[in-house]
Amino acid sequence: MEAIKQHQGLVFPLNRSNIDTDQIIPKQFLKRIERTGFGQFLFFNWRFDDEGNERADFALNEPKYENSTVLIAGENFGCGSSREHAPWALLDYGFKVIIAPSFADIFYNNSLKNGIIPIKMEEVQLNKWMEQAETGRLVLDINLLEQTITDQENLIVPFDIPEYHKEKLINGWDDIALTLLHQEKIEQFENSL
Amino acid sequence: MTKPETIIKKIWDKHVVHQEEGNPDLLYIDQHLIHEVTSPQAFEGLRLNNRTVRRPDLTFATMDHNVPTKNRENIKDEISRKQMETLKTNCEEFGIKLADMFHPDQGIVHVIGPQLGLTQPGKTIVCGDSHTSTHGAFGALAFGIGTSEVEHVLATQTIWQEQPKTMNVHVEGDLGPGVTAKDLILAIIAKFGVKFGTGHIVEYTGDAVRKLSMEGRMTICNMSIEGGARAGLISPDQTTIDFLRGREYVPQGEAYNEIADEWLALATDEGAEYDATLTIQAAEIEPQVSWGTNPAMCVPISGATPSLADVEHKEDVQRALEYMGLEENQPITSIEIDHVFIGSCTNSRFADLEKAASIIEGKKVKEGIKAIVVPGSFSVKLQAEQVGLDQIFLNAGFEWRNSGCSMCLGMNDDIIPPGGRCASTSNRNFEGRQGNGARTHLVSPEMAAAAAIEGRFVDVRKFAGVLN
Ligand code: SF4
Numbered sequence: 070m071e072a073i074k075q076h077q078g079l080v081f082p083l084n085r086s087n088i089d090t091d092q093i094i095p096k097q098f099l100k101r102i103e104r105t106g107f108g109q110f111l112f113f114n115w116r117f118d119d120e121g122n123e124r125a126d127f128a129l130n131e132p133k134y135e136n137s138t139v140l141i142a143g144e145n146f147g148c149g150s151s152r153e154h155a156p157w158a159l160l161d162y163g164f165k166v167i168i169a170p171s172f173a174d175i176f177y178n179n180s181l182k183n184g185i186i187p188i189k190m191e192e193v194q195l196n197k198w199m200e201q202a203e204t205g206r207l208v209l210d211i212n213l214l215e216q217t218i219t220d221q222e223n224l225i226v227p228f229d230i231p232e233y234h235k236e237k238l239i240n241g242w243d244d245i246a247l248t249l250l251h252q253e254k255i256e257q258f259e260n261s262l
Numbered sequence: 263m264t265k266p267e268t269i270i271k272k273i274w275d276k277h278v279v280h281q282e283e284g285n286p287d288l289l290y291i292d293q294h295l296i297h298e299v300t301s302p303q304a305f306e307g308l309r310l311n312n313r314t315v316r317r318p319d320l321t322f323a324t325m326d327h328n329v330p331t332k333n334r335e336n337i338k339d340e341i342s343r344k345q346m347e348t349l350k351t352n353c354e355e356f357g358i359k360l361a362d363m364f365h366p367d368q369g370i371v372h373v374i375g376p377q378l379g380l381t382q383p384g385k386t387i388v389c390g391d392s393h394t395s396t397h398g399a400f401g402a403l404a405f406g407i408g409t410s411e412v413e414h415v416l417a418t419q420t421i422w423q424e425q426p427k428t429m430n431v432h433v434e435g436d437l438g439p440g441v442t443a444k445d446l447i448l449a450i451i452a453k454f455g456v457k458f459g460t461g462h463i464v465e466y467t468g469d470a471v472r473k474l475s476m477e478g479r480m481t482i483c484n485m486s487i488e489g490g491a492r493a494g495l496i497s498p499d500q501t502t503i504d505f506l507r508g509r510e511y512v513p514q515g516e517a518y519n520e521i522a523d524e525w526l527a528l529a530t531d532e533g534a535e536y537d538a539t540l541t542i543q544a545a546e547i548e549p550q551v552s553w554g555t556n557p558a559m560c561v562p563i564s565g566a567t568p569s570l571a572d573v574e575h576k577e578d579v580q581r582a583l584e585y586m587g588l589e590e591n592q593p594i595t596s597i598e599i600d601h602v603f604i605g606s607c608t609n610s611r612f613a614d615l616e617k618a619a620s621i622i623e624g625k626k627v628k629e630g631i632k633a634i635v636v637p638g639s640f641s642v643k644l645q646a647e648q649v650g651l652d653q654i655f656l657n658a659g660f661e662w663r664n665s666g667c668s669m670c671l672g673m674n675d676d677i678i679p680p681g682g683r684c685a686s687t688s689n690r691n692f693e694g695r696q697g698n699g700a701r702t703h704l705v706s707p708e709m710a711a712a713a714a715i716e717g718r719f720v721d722v723r724k725f726a727g728v729l730n
Contacts, residue, residue: 086578087456087556091692096673100328100341102302102348104409114694119680145457148490148556149692150671151392152300153408174460174492175392179408231424233285244410245313248418251280251288255316255420258279258290 070184072241076165077210078138081129082202086143090155090176093147099154107154108161128203139166139209141199144192147176156180166211168218170195181234184241186213188228213239266531269497270428270463273403273528277386279420286422292385293402294321294415295371296358298328298349299673300390304413305352315356316419322380323353324361326370328673331636331663334363342674356416369639369665372396372607376480377639379509383498383525388415393607393689395486398495399479400502401528403463405493426463426492427537433468435544440723442617443478444609444687444706446470447485448550452560454540459491462538465530466496470544476505477613484608485689488557497529551594551719552691552704554582559691560704563721567592585693586701587681594719597703601684602633602660602714603696604707606670609687610638612645614707618687619654621711621726627659628717634661634676636668660714672697685713 098110115127123130129137140159146169147155156179159167167180168188180187188211198220201207210219213235218226237244280288294317301323308314315321328342337343346363353360361367367374372393375381383401388394390412397404407421415421431450451458464486466479474482479496486494503522506512513521548562559582561567570590573579583590588597604610604618615637627633635655637643643665646652652662669676670688672695678684680699687710688695691702705713712722723729 085581086575089556089690089692091671091690091695095694095698096671099299099673100339100345102306102345104303104306114698119698145460145490148456149392149487149690151390151406151408153303153390153410156408171457171460173457173490175406175408179410182408182410243311244422245311245414245417248288248414248420248422251420252418254280254288255290255418259419 070182070241070243072239073165073184073186074214074239075210075212076138076186077208078165079134079136080139080141080198080202080207080209081134081137082199083140083142084199084203087145087148088142089149090147090152091149093155094152094158099152104157105161107158108163111158111162133206136163138163139168139211140164141195141202142167142169144170146172148173151175151179153179153183156183156185160185168195181238182244184238186211186230186238188218188230190226190228194226266534268428268465268530268534268536269401269495269528270403270465273384273386274425276384286424288420289386289423291388291415291419291421292320293375293380293387295375295380295387295389295394296321296323296412297371297389297391298325298345300409301352301412302345302348303409304390304416305356307413308416313417315358315416318357320419321358321416323349323358324368324371324374325349325363326368327667327671329363329666330674331666331668331676334664366640369641370607370610370667372480372484373611373638373642376400376476377509377641379506379512382506382512383502384528388421392487393484395491395494396480396484396607398483398486398493399476400506401495401498401525403493403495406487427461429459429462429464429491430536430539431464431466432539432541433466433470433544434541435470436473437470437544437547440708440726440728441547441549442706442708443474443481445547445550446544447482448552448557448560448704449547450542451485451489451557452550453542454489456488456556456558457490458540459486459489459494462491464489464491464494465536466494467530468544471496472499475613476501477611480611481608485557488689498525499529549706549709549722551709552702553586553588553594554579555585555691555693557689557691557704561594563594563709563719565594587683596718597683598718599683599685599703599713600631601678601682602627602631602710603636603669603684603686603688604634604710605636605638605668606688607638607667608689609707610636610642612642614687615642615646615651618707618711619651621708621722622658622660622715623654625658625715627714631714631717633659633714634663634669636663636676637665639665669696671695685710685719
């Protein structure tokens with residue numbers, strides 16, 4: 070996993086709640102046996118019509134959001150299926166940070182395991198940014214070390230993230246290697262069964 | 263006296279390998295179930311890092327998500343085939359038992375676990391699939407994980423988990439005649455929303471829950487994730503013990519009686535406290551039908567789609583109505599369907615098929631409706647055929663398929679065309695779930711069966727003569 074300490078990027082606003090992982094990446098694209106190459110299928114049914122042409126009514130297709138790397142969405146983001154293909158698709162497309170009022174548990178975990186920063190933000194501030202990103206152009210600067218987000222008007226908003234998740238993200242640590250430090254305890258546990 | 267505890271806490275404490283202030287706990291995993299879709303990248307990760315599977319003996323694999331339900335010998339979809347072959351080679355390489363497409367134990371992972379007795383009270387069970395909560399019906403702590411975590415469990419047989427909060431969903435009173443476990447869980451989600459359980463492990467309690475069969479309990483726990491819960495479970499009792507007795511992977515004879523006593527002792531103690539409690543009255547629940555694009559968008563059969571003026575998230579409701587091709591205030595009984603799917607890890611067990619068959623018997627599927635039954639496992643299929651359920655379905659005009667996930671998510675050929683409308687016994691009515699542009703209405707097997715005959719949703723209680 071790549072370490073991430075700070076990220077500055079253009080915001081794509083997706084003002085819908087309960088966005089499920091079936092929408093993030095539909096099932097027909099779960100058959101690959103690799104971890105990469107899923108970005109092209111991100112939000113597939115929203116981005117493309119039945120003929121495979123870009124839909125004009127889905128904002129991610131607008132040039133103004135090209136190269137956006139920060140996603141702002143509604144509550145309960147990533148609900149439904151546990152497919153890790155969802156964060157893989159988001160990451161592969163270019164999204165590094167997701168800001169939402171709340172996340173589904175499994176998705177939240179899956180994002181962290183892939184170096185995406187999921188940030189929970191109260192709705193009043195989030196809606197302001199959502200609107201700014203919809204009507205204009207919003208760039209946010211996310212500082213994971215300081216746990217702050219700074220917008221173009223220099224408004225600094227703090228956010229919470231559990232310390233152990235933060236530590237893993239900023240160091241890009243591999244979970245399994247960390248766990249294997251406890252190998253002896255695992256063996257002891259097994260012997261006690 | 264020791265402090266009364268919930269089953270959740272009891273199982274948790276027995277599985278903590280390592281604990282440190284301010285960090286999640288490292289939990290030991292007793293049973294790891296894997297399938298073809300969420301495992302290939304995990305095995306690849308092991309190989310890249312020269313790691314191996316710590317406990318192949320605690321790991322069990324099957325193929326379910328994209329197996330065809332007919333013509334298995336000749337899979338046309340190259341990528342599907344490759345994914346299944348990959349699982350096979352991975353299992354061979356790492357010494358993991360696999361029930362492949364042609365194996366008598368094959369089936370939906372959440373159907374075969376209980377059927378084989380791999381699922382047991384008190385176990386910690388994980389699988390790279392969100393409906394792993396199903397196994398909680400036996401009083402196991404079972405939750406879905408992502409592929410990175412699958413890799414982690416393969417390598418270490420443990421998982422890092424934050425101590426979740428506990429929640430009691432208490433069902434007061436009894437369900438009315440003809441009202442099923444599926445109606446109960448849909449009503450719970452409709453009442454409390456799609457994220458009531460976020461961050462929690464839910465225990466379902468109350469008389470109505472106690473009186474459910476194991477199949478009914480599995481249906482309830484299965485859909486815990488649709489309420490956002492990390493896991494859902496039910497304390498074991500005599501029903502649990504009777505169901506598991508004699509199954510392949512449980513101790514046999516006297517040893518079973520001994521372990522059964524240990525299992526029963528896991529049940530939540532009288533007076534144990536939960537972090538939250540929600541209560542629902544069973545008697546008020548009618549057969550349910552979902553009308554929208556998430557499982558909380560669900561109403562009783564006597565109801566109608568919402569009126570836009572009354573709802574909180576107007577845009578979401580409007581979007582859902584549009585996607586579903588419905589009007590506001592539209593009576594549920596006016597909705598005509600063209601597909602019926604009886605299957606999925608929510609409702610594809612023998613008891614589910616038996617109940618659907620009792621509605622269908624001697625009747626015909628309405629013309630123009632494509633109706634299929636997909637048993638949850640190979641063994642369910644055999645059992646059903648032994649008592650002639652297949653003939654009841656076939657005579658009525660249903661198709662009778664081989665086991666798998668099938669139309670629940672349409673990864674194989676079983677999909678609904680754009681604009682098609684399905685009465686489905688599965689668990690998710692998300693946009694495009696059963697096929698791009700497909701419209702899904704979640705119902706019980708009995709309601710799906712009645713809809714197949716009538717071509718629209720009807721109150722199965724009137725249909726079956728339970729209500730006048
Ligand atoms: S039947 Fe449906 S919900 Fe259940 S495991 Fe298969 S795809 Fe998932």
